[in-house]
Amino acid sequence: xxxxxxxxxxxxxxxxxxxxxxxxVNQRQTRQAFWGHIAAGLxxxxxxQACSVSEPLGPRWxxxxxxxxxxxxxxxSGRYLSFSEREEIALLRAQQCEVREIARQLGRAxxxxxRELRRNAATRGGTLQYRATVAxxxxxxxxxRPKVVKLAQNKRLRAYxxxxxxxxxxDAQGKPILGxxxxxxxxxxxxxxxxxxxxxxxxxxxxxxxxxxxxDDASMRVSHEAIYQALYVQGRGALRRELCAYLRTGRALRxxxxxxxxxxxxxxxxxxxxxxxxPAIPS
Numbered sequence: 001x002x003x004x005x006x007x008x009x010x011x012x013x014x015x016x017x018x019x020x021x022x023x024x025v026n027q028r029q030t031r032q033a034f035w036g037h038i039a040a041g042l043x044x045x046x047x048x049q050a051c052s053v054s055e056p057l058g059p060r061w062x063x064x065x066x067x068x069x070x071x072x073x074x075x076x077s078g079r080y081l082s083f084s085e086r087e088e089i090a091l092l093r094a095q096q097c098e099v100r101e102i103a104r105q106l107g108r109a110x111x112x113x114x115r116e117l118r119r120n121a122a123t124r125g126g127t128l129q130y131r132a133t134v135a136x137x138x139x140x141x142x143x144x145r146p147k148v149v150k151l152a153q154n155k156r157l158r159a160y161x162x163x164x165x166x167x168x169x170x171d172a173q174g175k176p177i178l179g180x181x182x183x184x185x186x187x188x189x190x191x192x193x194x195x196x197x198x199x200x201x202x203x204x205x206x207x208x209x210x211x212x213x214x215x216d217d218a219s220m221r222v223s224h225e226a227i228y229q230a231l232y233v234q235g236r237g238a239l240r241r242e243l244c245a246y247l248r249t250g251r252a253l254r255x256x257x258x259x260x261x262x263x264x265x266x267x268x269x270x271x272x273x274x275x276x277x278x279p280a281i282p283s
Contacts, residue, residue, distance in 0.1 A: 028073065028083070034061060035069035038256055065230030067254030081108075081116060081139070086132040089116065093130050115278040150222055151230050151238035157220055158238060160210070161227060165243045167200035228254075229266035 030051050037047035048058025067106035083090075085106055092102045099117070103110040119142075120135035121128040149186045161167050169176065201209070214220035230238035231247070232254055 031061065032073050032075075034058065034075065034100050038062065038069070041164070041256070063253065065234075066229065067256070068232070074176065080143075081112070083132065083136045086116070086120075086135045090130050090132045090135075149230060150226065151240045154219060159221060160213075160220070161206055161222065162239060162243065163208075164201035164204075164206050165227075165239070167246065202247070
């Protein structure tokens with residue numbers, strides 16, 4: 001017979017929580033190293049290989065983040081407990097150390113350690129046991145703010161942005177309103193007919209125009225970075241993915257600057273230079 005429902009809550013005083021699966025805290029340093037290699041100009045495959053992960057995983061991380069490192073991978077500020085500190089707490093707790101002794105060795109307040117042991121202890125076995133991986137997962141879960149993206153919440157604002165991104169803006173009589181005059185700097189083959197961004201608005205222009213079209217409506221405000229994030233980052237679900245073709249670059253992902261500097265083939269290498277081996281000109 002199985003255990004009765006609610007036996008965990010009776011023994012631990014906590015409601016049972018669904019298992020999160022394999023903790024992802026061990027991949028944090030790997031992801032930070034991955035984006036460090038991306039910033040240095042490596043490709044997604046080479047960055048994944050340098051971090052000792054599978055090559056298909058690198059492009060997946062790059063694509064899911066929209067080509068930019070997630071803000072959750074920023075270095076810790078020291079205000080909150082890190083995963084390494086939670087490992088130390090678990091080790092010291094296993095050695096039967098008191099709360100004040102743990103706080104003294106970590107340089108933290110005793111109230112911080114006591115609150116950590118009380119809030120983030122594992123309850124799956126029916127007892128309160130502190131494990132670093134489970135504590136890190138609970139802390140990250142509690143720190144999440146399920147805030148709805150503004151473009152996904154405000155239908156009127158989303159329609160305004162999508163119309164101008166696609167260049168399909170109509171007036172009250174149904175006549176199309178021409179988009180901004182995009183200057184053409186002159187290319188070798190001239191202006192292409194399929195350049196859809198020639199009549200569309202850029203995210204910067206849309207963000208600034210909102211203040212003129214809706215001066216008294218504070219809900220009709222969005223930054224150009226929020227528009228880019230809604231287009232690039234997967235899972236936002238605010239703007240249509242195909243609208244990336246109307247951007248100035250036409251990219252569906254951001255490209256780090258260090259990677260763009262390495263584009264193009266270098267046909268002249270140091271091995272082909274003969275100036276070093278050429279004899280000096282006699283005077």
